[in-house]
Amino acid sequence: MKPLANLLPHPLPPAAAYGGAALAALALAAVPFVLGMNFGNSWVRIVDFALLYAMLALGLNIVVGFAGLLDLGYIAFYAVGAYLYALLASPQFGLHWPLWAILPLGATCAAAFGVLLGAPTLRLRGDYLAIVTLGFGEIIRIFLNNLNAPVNITNGPQGIANIDSMSVAGHALEKPLVVFGFPIPSLYLFYYLFLALAVLTMFICIRLEDSRIGRAWVAIREDEIAAKACGINTRNIKLLAFAMGASFGGVAGGLFAGFQQFVSPESFGLLESIMVLCMVVLGGMGHIPGVVLGALLLAILPEALRYAARPAQMWLFGRMLLDPEALRMLLFGGALIAVMLFRPAGLWPSAVRRREFAASGNGT
Amino acid sequence: MDIFIQQIVNGLVLGSIYALVALGYTMVYGIMGLINFAHGEVVMIGALTALSVINKLAGSGLPGPVVVLAGLAVAVPVCMATGFIIERIAYRPLRHAPRLAPLITAIGVSILLQQVAMLFWGRNYHTFPAVLPSAPHQIFGAALTDVQIIIVLLAAATMSGLWLLVNRTRLGRAMRATSEHPAIASLMGVDVNRIIAFTFVLGSALAALAGVMVSANYSTAHYHMGFLLGLKAFTAAVLGGIGNLGGAMLGGVLLGIIESLGAGYIGDLTNFCWWSNHLPGGTGAGLCEQFGDRGFLGSNYKDIFAFFVLILVLVFRPSGLMGEKVAERA
Amino acid sequence: MSEVLLAANGISKNFGGVRALANVSLTIGKGEIYGLIGPNGAGKTTFFNVLTGLYTADAGSVTLSGRALNLGQPHEVVRAGIARTFQNIRLFANMTALENVMVGRHTKSRAGVWGAVTASRATRAEEAAIVARAHTLLKYVGIDARANDLARNLPYGDQRRLEIARALATEPGLLALDEPAAGMNASETAALRELIAGLRSDGITILLIEHDVKLVMGLCDRVAVLDYGEKIAEATPEAVQRDPRVIEAYLGGPVE
Known part of the structure; x- marks a missing residue:
């Protein structure tokens, strides 16, 4: 239960730890420059998205990994955050709220939706919850698609465009920032903002995991009846997991809207929910560093594939058999099955989780 | 009134199809206690396989019903094989794993089937050729085609057959024993693995039939059709009481009718003018003028009814209409 | 009996027409070890589950130190001061x-x-x-x-000990142990007996369901016997052992 300690082979003296942290920070700060200069800015953009996905995956991990509740409609909370930003900072209603006002509101709104969805369903068995959340995700999308008539709220399938960019400390991130005469491109600025928030999310998750609340979540996952017998109000604690997970999704959604400056219902389909679930499962349910790894891998690999798929297929078959999108989905589906069958604890599981699956694999 | 009867009839047709798919969910749930997420995709595979055959034979001069039967004859074994493979790959190895594991593999299988279907049949909609008579009969003021009549009758016959199989045969007894207590059933000489595989295969055969019906009814099929259909059929199973065969049939028909009525009337019910015309004293006439004679929600919202039904059932009667309340054992 | 800690009044519980508990009343004094015995299926665990909030009773009420318990809400029961262990251990x-x-x-x-x-x-x-x-x-x-x-x-x-430690962590006034000796060998049972006796001397009241009659008779101050959901006896261990109704319940059929 000491996740940070898991990252290191053995405890380091404070000086070394601080030194290591400083080095890591420096390396992370250099990422966009290295990528941008060697591979082009489109890769910085991909990494920006990967950071958003990391936030999403960390949020979903609270629900699925810690509390053991399978949520298949998680992307709906992302949609809530994104559309809230889009409505409050675009010409759609002529509102132009600042980022710092919208993000907390997005988190709260998404959390409220989480409670709304969870309250009637959380006392049910896990697989019912999975189906209901799946349906919820679809419903949100149907509403976004159709709420353009008779009163136009969401602009329907066309989505909302010309969304304001995010401003931090008075600087609009869509413009490069000039530091000592050296311009830092907009994509890099987004990277730093997203990185900061992703690190903050991770920090919150780590603190929560090792707390009274985190223990209660895991206790519910392990044995709900025993958790009740320990005096845990399982309903409320599960709702809390739902609300916390949803609020992370809401924040990430707001960032997405401000980054893309365009939202449409298409971005919030079931496949997105499943992709985030894949990240959590592939990385290692309940293990924070594993989940981040899963998010980065699944956000970046398919893009790499996009570049590699065409030449590889041309070389192998002489023609394009699979378009990259289909290939991506095939890989996701295959990965979910393969991971569950052969490495059920994920690529980078926590030590405890590894033992758990090893034990249940022996047919106990 | 004619519209009302028409919607009931449409609902009955739709509901028969839901019931067939719901049976697949409920049988697997009854036997293994898990939701076969990929079941909707099996319906889709059935529909598209049958359509390919039917389209091939449509110009051959064979009579329409024979062509459709041929399509069905190919679709059923294909789906049975699919169901068999799904059970082998996604469920059997994980029977003793944590609960989330088989759910996740099932989602994986679902995605794979969808993508494979897309590679095979492409992204576009396939039309059901006009091989069956489509002239409607007038019954109680509602229009009903031959296809719709056949769907309802065939579904009823199939379900009766299934009922006999489960309640009157040795195999059915083994299935019931397995669903009561797998370990004890196996001590009594029941080959539990075979029974579970058989359940999947049987459910998939029903799915194939439902797939052909749904594509004949809507005259179209595409690789993405399984998801929503599966979700609705699952709702039907829960509505009736999951694990209960009679419940799945009842739930399917009920859900079909609810959805059909909902789609028919949601426009009126969210239209102020409709209310002011029907309420005494024309209440709401002002709102009618303000918003115009149109519903806030149209039939494009028809897909949400199933979901609301699901939530309501889960909140007020989680065991469904015909299910027994099962207390969690301490 | 000293001051009353727990009083159950007229608890009844049916499962789909099957009567599991019929009008069961009992009182447990502060500092007592109170045994609850009975043949298999007599309703002991059902009583436990009602008492600890996992089941809701069809009728009846329970008070702890004079205050009514909100039955059906396990976490509130724990807060009020009843902790339990499970017959088949339920650890995390x-x-x-x-x-x-x-x-x-x-x-x-x-x-x-x-x-x-x-x-x-x-x-x-x-x-x-x-x-x-x-x-x-x-x-x-x-x-x-x-x-x-x-x-x-x-x-x-x-694992049994850990479950007891976990229950003790809630600082219960009443510790309810559901067949703690089940599956234990003789030396483990002896150690358990020592542990329970120690708990009592530290001021914890104990409700004990047990099959091991020797353990119950040796430890308990008073014993209640359930049969077919009814309380058929409540007395000191010695008196219960001589009660003809208890003998009948255990041996099955009237002794003629």
């Missing part, structure tokens, strides 16, 4: 022994999300107190050496 298998006991401190601590995230001084102090208390309890039941082992890896007897 993939948490360490220490963490299991720490979960037991849930009702006696209060840190929420904000406290956890900011790691405020109060939260850190509370967390340290939870750890210290958990170690104390593990020492008390004699398994502190295995504090960092996963619960699932503990030997059977230690």
Whole structure:
């Protein structure tokens, strides 16, 4: 239960730890420059998205990994955050709220939706919850698609465009920032903002995991009846997991809207929910560093594939058999099955989780 | 009134199809206690396989019903094989794993089937050729085609057959024993693995039939059709009481009718003018003028009814209409 | 009997027409070890589950130290001061022994999300107190050496002890033990007996369901006997053993 300690082979003296942290920070700060200069800015953009996905995956991990509740409609909370930003900072209603006002509101709104969805369903068995959340995700999308008539709220399938960019400390991130005469491109600025928030999310998750609340979540996952017998109000604690997970999704959604400056219902389909679930499962349910790894891998690999798929297929078959999108989905589906069958604890599981699956694999 | 009867009839047709798919969910749930997420995709595979055959034979001069039967004859074994493979790959190895594991593999299988279907049949909609008579009969003021009549009758016959199989045969007894207590059933000489595989295969055969019906009814099929259909059929199973065969049939028909009525009337019910015309004293006439004679929600919202039904059932009667309340054992 | 700690009045419970408990009333005095015995299926565990809130009773009420319990809400029952163990051990298998006991401190601590995230001084102090208390309890039941082992890896007897430690972490007025000696060998049972006797001398009232008649008769101050959901006797162990109705219930059929 000491996740940070898991990252290191053995405890380091404070000086070394601080030194290591400083080095890591420096390396992370250099990422966009290295990528941008060697591979082009489109890769910085991909990494920006990967950071958003990391936030999403960390949020979903609270629900699925810690509390053991399978949520298949998680992307709906992302949609809530994104559309809230889009409505409050675009010409759609002529509102132009600042980022710092919208993000907390997005988190709260998404959390409220989480409670709304969870309250009637959380006392049910896990697989019912999975189906209901799946349906919820679809419903949100149907509403976004159709709420353009008779009163136009969401602009329907066309989505909302010309969304304001995010401003931090008075600087609009869509413009490069000039530091000592050296311009830092907009994509890099987004990277730093997203990185900061992703690190903050991770920090919150780590603190929560090792707390009274985190223990209660895991206790519910392990044995709900025993958790009740320990005096845990399982309903409320599960709702809390739902609300916390949803609020992370809401924040990430707001960032997405401000980054893309365009939202449409298409971005919030079931496949997105499943992709985030894949990240959590592939990385290692309940293990924070594993989940981040899963998010980065699944956000970046398919893009790499996009570049590699065409030449590889041309070389192998002489023609394009699979378009990259289909290939991506095939890989996701295959990965979910393969991971569950052969490495059920994920690529980078926590030590405890590894033992758990090893034990249940022996047919106990 | 004619519209009302028409919607009931449409609902009955739709509901028969839901019931067939719901049976697949409920049988697997009854036997293994898990939701076969990929079941909707099996319906889709059935529909598209049958359509390919039917389209091939449509110009051959064979009579329409024979062509459709041929399509069905190919679709059923294909789906049975699919169901068999799904059970082998996604469920059997994980029977003793944590609960989330088989759910996740099932989602994986679902995605794979969808993508494979897309590679095979492409992204576009396939039309059901006009091989069956489509002239409607007038019954109680509602229009009903031959296809719709056949769907309802065939579904009823199939379900009766299934009922006999489960309640009157040795195999059915083994299935019931397995669903009561797998370990004890196996001590009594029941080959539990075979029974579970058989359940999947049987459910998939029903799915194939439902797939052909749904594509004949809507005259179209595409690789993405399984998801929503599966979700609705699952709702039907829960509505009736999951694990209960009679419940799945009842739930399917009920859900079909609810959805059909909902789609028919949601426009009126969210239209102020409709209310002011029907309420005494024309209440709401002002709102009618303000918003115009149109519903806030149209039939494009028809897909949400199933979901609301699901939530309501889960909140007020989680065991469904015909299910027994099962207390969690301490 | 001294001061009354727990009073159950007219508890009835049916399962789909099957009568599991019929109008069961009993009182447990403060500091007592109270045994609940009866043939298989007599309703002992059902009574336990009603008492600890897992089942709702069809009729009847329970008071603890004179205050009515909100039956059907397990977490409130725990808060009110009744903790339990389970017949077939229910530990958090993939948490360490220490963490299991720490979960037991849930009702006696209060840190929420904000406290956890900011790691405020109060939260850190509370967390340290939870750890210290958990170690104390593990020492008390004699398994502190295995504090960092996963619960699932503990030997059977230690798992029972861990479950008791977890229950004690809630600081119960009444500790309800559901067949704690089930599956134990003679030496483990003897050690358990010592543990239970020790609990009593530390002022904890105990409700004990047990099949091991020797253990019950040796430990309990008073014993109640359930048969077909009804209480057919309540007396000292010696008196119960001589009660003809009890003998009949155990041997089956009237002795003629």
